[in-house]
Amino acid sequence: MRLSGPVRATCLALPLSLGLALTLGGCGVTRIFNPTHSRRGALVEEEALKQLVPGTSTRADATSLLGSPTARATFDDNTWLYITQITSTRIGQTPEVTMQKVLVLQFEPNGTLKAIRQLDREDGKQIAMAPGATPSPGSEASFMQQLLGNVGRFTPAGLPGASGLGGGLGGPQH
Numbered sequence: 001m002r003l004s005g006p007v008r009a010t011c012l013a014l015p016l017s018l019g020l021a022l023t024l025g026g027c028g029v030t031r032i033f034n035p036t037h038s039r040r041g042a043l044v045e046e047e048a049l050k051q052l053v054p055g056t057s058t059r060a061d062a063t064s065l066l067g068s069p070t071a072r073a074t075f076d077d078n079t080w081l082y083i084t085q086i087t088s089t090r091i092g093q094t095p096e097v098t099m100q101k102v103l104v105l106q107f108e109p110n111g112t113l114k115a116i117r118q119l120d121r122e123d124g125k126q127i128a129m130a131p132g133a134t135p136s137p138g139s140e141a142s143f144m145q146q147l148l149g150n151v152g153r154f155t156p157a158g159l160p161g162a163s164g165l166g167g168g169l170g171g172p173q174h
Helices: 005-033 047-050 061-067 143-151
Strands: 036-043 069-074 076-089 096-107 113-120
Touching: 047 061, 047 076, 061 076, 061 096
Parallel strands: none
Antiparallel strands: 036 076, 069 076, 076 096, 096 113
């Protein structure tokens, strides 16, 4: 059986189109499964860090070279922290920390740089959550107390004491 021109062209174009679609579609599909990287925190340039010299540099020097610190120590205003973290996320997974660095600058009370320390993920410590819960007064109501506790608190619109759709809250009384 011999195919005519338009039918023959369609039969040849179909496999070529299908092959092209699979080839180009594969590029997009593989990109979807690649991890997405997110950078958070302060980006400290090594060149700028080398310009800070303990004993001579000041807080103003640190701010002009590195920018404002990410945080300051809770009980010591003379300790500045520059925190950098890179996370990687894949589809269906929680973000994973791939790189974490903390630059610690310690200053003398007069504002002169005292010391520079760099910490990474291995210097971190895992801290467990405290077990239990803090009790709060009034939260021990049973199901029936909660159900019956709302009876009478709502006045439908149109009844005496109602103010529009709000249901008796703060409107003029008749």
